[in-house]
Amino acid sequence: xxxxxxxxxxxxxxxxxxxxxxxxxxxxxxxxxxxxxxxxxxxxxxxxxxxxxxxxxxxxxxxxxxxxxxxxxxxxxxxxxxxxxxxxxxxxxxxxxxxxxxxxxxxxxxxxxxxxxxxxxxxxxxxxxxxxxxxxxxxxxxxxxxxxxxxxxxxxxxxxxxxxxxxxxxxxxxxxxxxxxxxxxxxxxxxxxxxxxxxxxxxxxxxxxxxxxxxx
Numbered sequence: 001x002x003x004x005x006x007x008x009x010x011x012x013x014x015x016x017x018x019x020x021x022x023x024x025x026x027x028x029x030x031x032x033x034x035x036x037x038x039x040x041x042x043x044x045x046x047x048x049x050x051x052x053x054x055x056x057x058x059x060x061x062x063x064x065x066x067x068x069x070x071x072x073x074x075x076x077x078x079x080x081x082x083x084x085x086x087x088x089x090x091x092x093x094x095x096x097x098x099x100x101x102x103x104x105x106x107x108x109x110x111x112x113x114x115x116x117x118x119x120x121x122x123x124x125x126x127x128x129x130x131x132x133x134x135x136x137x138x139x140x141x142x143x144x145x146x147x148x149x150x151x152x153x154x155x156x157x158x159x160x161x162x163x164x165x166x167x168x169x170x171x172x173x174x175x176x177x178x179x180x181x182x183x184x185x186x187x188x189x190x191x192x193x194x195x196x197x198x199x200x201x202x203x204x205x206x207x208x209x210x211x212x213x214x215x216x
Contacts, residue, residue: 028192035159036176043158043175048084050150050173052143053077054136056129056161057092057102058154064099066109069154072177074106077152078113080175087146088115089139091123091132129157129194130164137168147171154179156191160198167202 055077058070066074081088088110092102101124111117121143123135133151140146148171153161155176165172179187200206 025192025196028195029188032156032159032188032191032195036156039158039162039174039176040155042173046080046150046173046175050080050084050086050148051146052087052089052140053080053150053152054089054091054133055106056132056151056153056157057090057106057126059095060092060098060100060102060105062097062099064105064108066102066105069177069180069183070102070106071109073152073154074109074113076175076177078110078115080150080152081110081115081119085119087119087121087140087143089121089123089136091126091136093125093127129161130168133161133165133168133170137170148173150175152177154187156188160191160195163198 055073058073059067060070061067065071077088090103090106090110092106094101101122103122103124107117107120107122110120121139123132123139126132126135136149140149149165150173151158151161151165151170152175156179158174158176162172162174
């Protein structure tokens with residue numbers, strides 16, 4: 001086989017692999033969008049039989065205030081708390097570019113919004129969704145009467161948070177807050193990558209760890 005023919009075959013194989021990867025990623029993106037819409041419909045019929053609320057963290061600004069997306073999560077949690085005043089767990093460690101743990105900024109925001117400080121429990125140690133839920137579960141074990149929880153996060157993130165909660169044995173419902181339109185593509189692409197990691201880790205038992213640039 002001539003070198004040129006061999007080179008063309010290699011390029012063709014690489015092209016097929018790239019196309020397959022693009023199609024696979026597009027399929028996962030579709031899965032994220034469909035799951036998000038299903039979760040949105042379910043949240044419209046949200047009941048008030050939850051015994052605690054877990055709010056998952058997001059970025060805190062240099063000013064110490066939650067960014068817009070985190071504010072929207074907290075506003076949704078406050079509305080749920082107004083419907084049923086139950087213990088709240090706020091989750092999130094301090095990132096390298098954050099002035100304080102996300103949980104601390106979240107607690108301050110909720111206290112200003114009218115939630116009693118004694119009803120808010122902090123998890124300042126978790127860096128990803130799975131750790132958020134594991135630490136929240138540990139906190140909630142010390143609170144009597146908690147059987148069903150409401151997990152509040154951004155809308156695109158709800159299905160994966162619920163799946164991880166199911167893996168941890170939670171009885172849970174999900175409530176999503178909006179995603180900023182200008183970040184729609186970025187957030188959904190990141191979430192698709194996080195789902196790929198979940199499928200590899202959980203279903204195929206292939207240990208994959210991102211370098212911190214993608215959610216987990």
